[in-house]
Amino acid sequence: WQRDMSDNREFMHILKSDLDLFSDDVYCFTPTGDVKSLPKGSTTIDFAYSIHSAVGNKMIGARVNGRLVTIDYVVKNGDRIEILTSQNSKGPSRDWLNIVKSTQARNKINQWFKNELKEDNILKGKEMLASYCKTKAVNMADLMKTEYMEAVMKKYGFRDWDSVLAAIGHGGLKEGQIINKMADLYGKDRKQEMTDDDVLREVSEQTKTKIQGRPGSGIVVRGIHDVAVRFSKCCSPLPGDEIVGFVTRGRGISIHRTDCVNIIHMNEFDRVRLIDAEWETKEELAGKEKYLAEISIFADNRNGLLADVSKVLTEKNVDILTVNSRTSKQGNATISLSFEVMNKDELKKVMDRLRTVESVIDITRSIG
Structure with a gap:
């Protein structure tokens, strides 16, 4: 039919x-x-x-x-x-x-x-692994050991290393998955290889007198002399925030907030490079310098919203460094701002005042 x-x-x-x-x-x-x-x-x-x-x-x-x-x-x-x-x-x-x-x-x-593109994918996979290691300041040579490669191949069901590289190249595997797995194995081996002298040396370094980082940074780190200190752009720490240092390769110590997503989600391999850090006292910091703050303002879009936000910052004697505004189809506005303040308390006062602006729904700080 x-x-x-x-x-x-x-x-x-x-x-x-x-x-x-x-x-x-x-x-x-x-x-x-x-x-x-x-x-x-x-x-x-x-x-x-x-x-x-x-x-x-x-x-x-x-x-x-x-x-x-x-x-x-x-x-x-x-x-x-x-x-x-x-x-x-x-x-x-x-x-x-x-x-x-x-x-x-x-x-x-x-x-x-x-x-069809296996050879190209193998080369691309190698490049992606090398780029990821460079970004994370990981020494790739430490990880490229036969036993670590075999563990990865067994975990993901591959017969040879070229197949793993090809899978990364065509997007079947993420380079971070592979490096983090190998880094965990390397970290376990490294712990097993540590001698009593290594342990005593680490304890000794942890109990050294605190030594200040670069002049004017307002940061005190433990156990390292003449250290270059820089503030991470991912979370923009301010005096008053709880902070931690990360020892980079060749770029000194990067200071992060303890609630920075990059610190929270850091793998065990990288965590061994975290170091205690803290701010100088308020008296020592007084009048030293200003620090970068980044916030996002969420509001119902309306005419004059950006002007009102700018007016508040002018009242608070805050100079805007960058501003970016976008509006969704539903009429929700997001304004991203960066400016400099003395500390967390000053930022709080600015944010509290911004919350009183008409149609503002919420304000958050960047956390990475």
Whole structure:
């Protein structure tokens, strides 16, 4: 009786009315009349890969119900779809991974990149690991040991290291996953190798007299002489904040707030480089210098909002260094500001005054 229906859409409409089968799937047709079931929201790319990997990999376009459509066209119930292919096609685009809806299509696209671009992905994976280590100030040579590589291969089910690198290169694995795993192993080995003399040396350093960092920084660190101190831009610490130091490679000590997300989520390998730090006393800090503060203001958008915010800062004798404002489609405004203040108490007074501005909902500090 299906063949008596001259219009596929009419058939699908009747079937949908009689049987509520279409909440999670859409049903469409090949040019020969075969029915294909796809997840709701699927595109013509999903349809192509549901036919065969070779069809999807060589796809260059599609016709739906006899007319040309873009490849991100969302399939509807009853559509008759013809996939256009070419032997000159260079294969799928990485952008397709953001377009497809079905797991089947996504897996087949990923498989193509694994097989066709393995050499390129291996090189890219190496570069991504090296870049990640450089960003995190990790000595990559310490981690590239056979036993650590084998542990990673076993954990993620790879037979050789090149396959791990290729997986990183095409996006199947995150470089941070690999380095953090290897760093944890390195950290455990390092603890086991520590001698009694190493332990005594560390205790001795922890009990040394506090020595100030760079002149004018207002920071006191423990156990290190003539240290260069800089304030991290991720959380912008101020006098009055609880702080901690992080020993970088070649750039001295970076000072963070203890609630900075980079400190909270730091892996065990990096935590051994944290060091006690604190502010000088209020008397020692008095009149020394100002420090960078960064805040975000959330408000209902209105005319004059930015002007009112600027007026408050002028009243408080605060000079704005940077300002960025954006508004959502729902009319919610976010204003990001940076300026300099003497300490946390001064910042609190500024924030309290800003909260009284009309339509302001909330104000937060940057925490990384």
